[in-house]
Amino acid sequence: MLMKFIPVFKGADFFPHDLNLPFMKFKGPALALSIVAMIVSIALCATLGLNYGVDFKGGSLIELKTKSGDANISALREQLNGLGLGNVQIQQFGAPDDVLVRLEEQPGGETAQQAALKKVTAATSGSYTERRVEVVGPAVSSELRMTGFIAVAAGILAIVAYVWFRFEWQFALGAVVALSHDVLVTAGIFSLFRFEFDLSTVAALLTILGYSVNDTVVVSDRIRENLRKFKKMELNQLLNLSINETLSRTILTGMTALAVLLSLYIFGGEVIRNFNLAMLLGVVIGTYSSIFIAAPLLGYLGVKRDWSDAAAKAVAASTKAKAKA
Amino acid sequence: MHFTRPKIALILLICLAGFLVALPNFFSKETVQSWPSFMPKQQLRLGLDLQGGAHLLLAMDQDEIKRDWINNLRDEARKVLRDAKIGFTGIGTHGLTELVVKLAKPDEEDAAIKALHKVRQPIGNALLGSGAYDVDVSAGSDAGTVIIKESEPGLRQRISNAASASIETINRRVNNLGTSESTIVRQGADRILIQFPGLKDTKELKKLIGETAKLTFHEVHPSISAEDAKMTTIPRGYKIYQSDKGEGETEYLLREQPVVQGSDLADAQPGFDSRTGEPVINFRFNQIGARKFAEFTKDHVGRPFAIVLDDKVLSAPVIREPILGGSGQISGNFTVESTNRLAVQLRSGSLPTKLTIVEERTVGPSLGADSIAAGKLAGIIGGVAVVCLTVVAYGTFGIFACVGLLVHLMLTLALMTLIGSTLTLPGIAGLVLGVAMAVDANVLIYERIREELRVGKTPVSAIDAGFQRAFVTIADSQLTTLACAIIMFWLGAGPIRGFAVTLTIGILTSIFASVTVVRLLISYWLKAQPKGRIATVPV
Numbered sequence: 001m002l003m004k005f006i007p008v009f010k011g012a013d014f015f016p017h018d019l020n021l022p023f024m025k026f027k028g029p030a031l032a033l034s035i036v037a038m039i040v041s042i043a044l045c046a047t048l049g050l051n052y053g054v055d056f057k058g059g060s061l062i063e064l065k066t067k068s069g070d071a072n073i074s075a076l077r078e079q080l081n082g083l084g085l086g087n088v089q090i091q092q093f094g095a096p097d098d099v100l101v102r103l104e105e106q107p108g109g110e111t112a113q114q115a116a117l118k119k120v121t122a123a124t125s126g127s128y129t130e131r132r133v134e135v136v137g138p139a140v141s142s143e144l145r146m147t148g149f150i151a152v153a154a155g156i157l158a159i160v161a162y163v164w165f166r167f168e169w170q171f172a173l174g175a176v177v178a179l180s181h182d183v184l185v186t187a188g189i190f191s192l193f194r195f196e197f198d199l200s201t202v203a204a205l206l207t208i209l210g211y212s213v214n215d216t217v218v219v220s221d222r223i224r225e226n227l228r229k230f231k232k233m234e235l236n237q238l239l240n241l242s243i244n245e246t247l248s249r250t251i252l253t254g255m256t257a258l259a260v261l262l263s264l265y266i267f268g269g270e271v272i273r274n275f276n277l278a279m280l281l282g283v284v285i286g287t288y289s290s291i292f293i294a295a296p297l298l299g300y301l302g303v304k305r306d307w308s309d310a311a312a313k314a315v316a317a318s319t320k321a322k323a324k325a
Numbered sequence: 326m327h328f329t330r331p332k333i334a335l336i337l338l339i340c341l342a343g344f345l346v347a348l349p350n351f352f353s354k355e356t357v358q359s360w361p362s363f364m365p366k367q368q369l370r371l372g373l374d375l376q377g378g379a380h381l382l383l384a385m386d387q388d389e390i391k392r393d394w395i396n397n398l399r400d401e402a403r404k405v406l407r408d409a410k411i412g413f414t415g416i417g418t419h420g421l422t423e424l425v426v427k428l429a430k431p432d433e434e435d436a437a438i439k440a441l442h443k444v445r446q447p448i449g450n451a452l453l454g455s456g457a458y459d460v461d462v463s464a465g466s467d468a469g470t471v472i473i474k475e476s477e478p479g480l481r482q483r484i485s486n487a488a489s490a491s492i493e494t495i496n497r498r499v500n501n502l503g504t505s506e507s508t509i510v511r512q513g514a515d516r517i518l519i520q521f522p523g524l525k526d527t528k529e530l531k532k533l534i535g536e537t538a539k540l541t542f543h544e545v546h547p548s549i550s551a552e553d554a555k556m557t558t559i560p561r562g563y564k565i566y567q568s569d570k571g572e573g574e575t576e577y578l579l580r581e582q583p584v585v586q587g588s589d590l591a592d593a594q595p596g597f598d599s600r601t602g603e604p605v606i607n608f609r610f611n612q613i614g615a616r617k618f619a620e621f622t623k624d625h626v627g628r629p630f631a632i633v634l635d636d637k638v639l640s641a642p643v644i645r646e647p648i649l650g651g652s653g654q655i656s657g658n659f660t661v662e663s664t665n666r667l668a669v670q671l672r673s674g675s676l677p678t679k680l681t682i683v684e685e686r687t688v689g690p691s692l693g694a695d696s697i698a699a700g701k702l703a704g705i706i707g708g709v710a711v712v713c714l715t716v717v718a719y720g721t722f723g724i725f726a727c728v729g730l731l732v733h734l735m736l737t738l739a740l741m742t743l744i745g746s747t748l749t750l751p752g753i754a755g756l757v758l759g760v761a762m763a764v765d766a767n768v769l770i771y772e773r774i775r776e777e778l779r780v781g782k783t784p785v786s787a788i789d790a791g792f793q794r795a796f797v798t799i800a801d802s803q804l805t806t807l808a809c810a811i812i813m814f815w816l817g818a819g820p821i822r823g824f825a826v827t828l829t830i831g832i833l834t835s836i837f838a839s840v841t842v843v844r845l846l847i848s849y850w851l852k853a854q855p856k857g858r859i860a861t862v863p864v
Contacts (some may be wrong), residue, residue: 002851003849003852003853004855006724006850007720007721007724008721008863009720009721009860009863010720010721010722010862010863010864011716011717011722011723011771011863011864012668012717012718012719012720013716013775014718017775017779020482026546031649033841048506063692065691071404092616110384110681110682110683111681112650117685121528129690130687130689131689131691132687132688132689132692133527133685133686134686134687135682135684135685136683136684137682137683137684138732139384139683140382140683140684146815147816150816151816151817151821152817153814154812154815154860155511155809155812155813158809158811158812159805159809160807160809162804162805162808162809163805173809176472196591199821202821203751203813203817203821203824204808205840206812206813206817206821207758207809207824207828210805210806210809210810210828211583211758211806211811212585213802213805213806214762214765214802214805214806217798217801217802217805218769218798218802221797221798221801222798227796232431235632239386245776246772248772249769249772250766252772253761253764253765253768254717255714255836256710256711256714256715256761256762256764256765256768257758257765258763259710259711259714260707260710260711260757260758260760261707261761262708262756263703263707263710264703264707264754264757266703267693267695267702267703267706268699268700268702268703268753268754269699269700269703269750271374271696271750272751272753272754275751275754276647276754279754279758285458292747295388299665
């Protein structure tokens with residue numbers, strides 16, 4: 001039997017289980033901090049704005065690689081600035097022979113973008129080869145911005161609808177606040193540090209939603225279970241217990257997710273670095289929000305206490321009676 | 326923890342099938358081809374960002390379509406009224422969707438409306454006959470005027486037809502580039518998406534589709550030059566055309582209605598002029614074109630005619646003798662390269678409207694290869710990290726979880742291969758995230774088992790309870806992520822979609838792999854233990 005060859009050993013249960021950390025004691029300050037973070041993020045996005053990438057801003061992005069030797073960025077800058085294409089951004093990209101050129105959206109509609117690209121190609125084709133070209137015209141960029149926004153909003157709504165269906169409205173409200181927090185704060189950090197915000201960032205935001213709600217659902221599930229089990233326990237104490245009971249799982253899953261994302265961030269290449277950065281931030285923020293926002297909110301909102309089958313039957317019977325009447 | 330024999334067989338069958346279908350993805354195409362015939366050989370298609378290639382989104386010029394339509398409609402209305410012998414003083418356009426016919430006699434209004442019904446075309450299925458027409462003919466507000474107005478569905482159909490015609494033409498043109506795997510599809514109302522894997526140089530592609538290549542042959546006005554016409558008035562039915570040599574060159578006063586059009590061409594080939602050695606296009610008309618051209622040249626010996634490409638005059642040679650054979654030569658401001666391209670364009674037919682590139686994404690093959698290598702490296706390192714973490718944290722059961730992860734990964738790849746989805750760079754990220762989600766399922770189960778053990782349950786019942794209790798949570802968390810992934814797929818563009826597909830498949834397979842398979846492994850392990858001697862659970 002194959003099973004004989006598998007070593008039998010216990011895992012390192014390195015997480016102490018009887019800590020019973022007083023999370024709910026910090027619910028006031030934690031919520032206040034989260035609200036401040038959300039407000040600051042909104043303010044940042046409103047004043048500083050997001051550093052939109054080509055997808056959302058329009059314009060061109062050209063990745064060049066030298067045919068031999070390292071790239072001479074200052075020479076390239078001088079050359080491209082002489083083309084009269086407005087503000088040309090040039091930066092080294094990963095390797096010393098790799099350069100990223102960004103053109104802002106050219107005035108003159110869709111054809112002007114292609115004309116600008118032609119000029120850059122003509123100017124650089126001597127010593128560089130084009131590895132990647134992305135040109136997004138004004139019409140498409142505004143559409144992508146719109147769909148990106150709708151996708152995030154619809155993602156939150158779909159999740160909330162599901163949580164509402166599976167739990168109670170208080171849980172759904174907690175989830176929607178937690179998710180909005182995650183998206184807003186991630187966007188705020190992107191705005192503050194001028195990280196590029198593009199289509200892949202939106203994909204990352206959507207994934208963060210998925211991850212964060214995953215955390216929230218796990219905690220909510222435990223809260224519901226404990227509500228059935230400890231009918232008389234004080235709510236805040238019960239919430240605290242639930243968070244503590246799921247804490248080892250929260251941390252272990254968070255660690256594996258971070259390990260994978262870190263490896264993607266470091267080794268996954270330049271092209272998806274931005275995506276991974278958003279994901280890394282999101283996993284941390286999402287974990288925080290399910291412990292410090294979603295659950296504590298329940299403490300404020302209160303929640304139905306009697307989850308026993310008898311109570312459920314009584315509710316069903318009364319609605320039936322109502323329907324009959 | 327009991328599995329019936331058929332159930333075990335089914336689980337093992339699914340795993341085996343998954344491994345077999347996923348297997349070709351780990352080998353090169355050549356190796357896979359040499360496998361015996363019973364082995365599956367289909368491989369995952371790589372997205373443009375991984376294998377390199379071009380993605381172009383083109384927009385049609387709606388105004389041009391409308392303008393063409395309204396011009397044709399005006400010609401038709403004119404003809405219909407003449408045939409019906411109804412006098413009119415003029416047909417004007419109002420915007421790009423409306424014609425206003427001024428009748429000579431106001432009392433002929435009803436007759437005119439009746440006659441003009443002939444220009445209407447029924448819309449939609451000809452057999453079922455929706456009863457709708459592409460234009461509405463009605464009396465104008467002023468007496469003695471008739472309005473021909475294009476209807477909304479008529480316009481939609483017109484644009485849709487133009488899109489289909491464009492796609493056909495583009496298909497014929499790009500077939501000449503020699504690569505076969507291009508996909509050309511319509512996107513939205515007036516856009517066309519071209520995806521060209523493995524294309525190294527997009528310049529040629531852009532040039533090929535960048536011109537409408539509408540070739541026409543026109544009569545030159547016999548007496549008035551373009552300069553004279555500009556000073557005085559342009560005669561009715563004539564128009565001034567620029568030369569293709571650029572601004573400030575000779576302009577031509579040509580009859581707007583062409584004698585013969587590019588659609589009457591049977592063939593066009595690049596060649597060289599036998600006397601000057603210049604690059605030229607040799608063309609041959611089809612029967613109808615040849616007859617029309619013969620008649621025209623017979624009547625106009627000694628006078629010039631103009632060859633016009635995309636509204637620019639290429640040349641205006643003098644007709645020395647009637648051209649009866651239906652073939653000829655076009656010279657112009659050509660290079661060898663441009664005659665090659667023009668010949669392809671002329672043979673493939675003209676585009677109904679000019680296409681503008683509204684989005685371009687091109688990835689060179691070297692970057693694609695780098696991305697794959699980076700993705701592989703990151704995947705392996707991430708995978709090793711996950712395996713280490715899981716084994717350290719959960720011991721023997723952690724090993725089982727890793728087996729479940731392997732099954733999960735293989736099944737995800739297998740499903741993606743089967744449904745023919747495309748693996749993109751964000752897709753790889755989705756794959757990796759799916760692994761994290763699958764690990765989460767095991768973490769939930771094992772933490773639960775530990776809890777049950779702590780409250781003093783026996784090993785077997787703790788394991789049982791762990792799986793049962795955790796399953797509710799797993800299902801809930803996976804379903805919410807699924808809801809998110811479906812939204813992404815539904816609304817998302819390009820990269821988001823690729824990510825959503827892999828994530829969705831990952832979620833679906835993770836329940837099977839991380840719950841069912843791991844459970845089966847643990848049940849085997851339990852059975853392998855000496856009876857009644859399971860003192861500790863290795864979790």
